[in-house]
Amino acid sequence: MKLLKSMVVVTVLLAGSAARHPSYDASVHAQQPPPQQQDEFVPIDQLPPQDQLPAAPMLVGAYSFVAIALFAYLVSLARRLTAVQHELERLEGDVKRGGA
């Protein structure tokens, strides 16, 4: 019974808040001035900083990624080659000793 009562209270509260929301939003929107109509193009350098998208970080990011990826792959390949070469030399030594 207690649970039922609390459920009814929660439902009423939720319904009330949902019913209040549209009118609240409408009043807030009614208070805001409408966006100004744009009559001319605005050069990008006159935009506020948060609306500008600089190209330099993209360019630097792209070239840095290329350099890092190629270098990392080259290092990885060289390390794997060296490891296999050492293993090969060790095995060839073992085979020679076993044969002798």
Add this chain to the structure above:
Amino acid sequence: MPKSFIPAALVCGLMFAMAPILIANAPYESTMGLVQKIFYVHLPSAWMFLLGAIIGGIASVRYLFRGDPRQDRLAWAAAELVVLFGAITLVTGPLWARKAWGVWWQWDVRLTASLMGWMVAVAYMLLRKFGGPGSDKLAAGLALFGMANVPFVYISVNYWRTIHPTTNVVPTLPTSFGVPLWFSAATFLLLFMLLLRMRIRLEEQRARVDALYLSMDA
């Protein structure tokens, strides 16, 4: 390694040192400005990505029908380079697109097909590493799908509506844009060949190690 490897590596290093100078001296494109210069690494890496997929596919066909282990080694080496150059293409492209198109990614045919081609190469590598016995033949079959995807990637921009530039851009480039692009492409091609040779060498050495282990067991 062949005797020509060291001189070729030196030439490649010099070309990589010169390429940024040529790219910096190239004019700014009228609508994209500075960010267009990503094109000089994006396009050559995309070409190497597709070239790797073609080499891997042809080598896999030859391995499937002739059973030549050298072709298998070539296909494996090419697949690894597809993953490398594909990653470069798929990272540099969105960095350009964010500025040029206003979005990082667009699910259009070329971009999606390129991503699929890269994922096929990644699947090939995973299969070779974790697939166990018989994975070489399965991976060779997978490489065929990777190769079949290449013409689809290339012509997609001419047949479907897409925001990606078409294949007409490169043939109509003015010399001032064309020289750095072709120089960069030649540099990437030389690097691709050198890396492919090194990667094949790695597989050759691994094959020798396996043969030695087998001879010791016998």
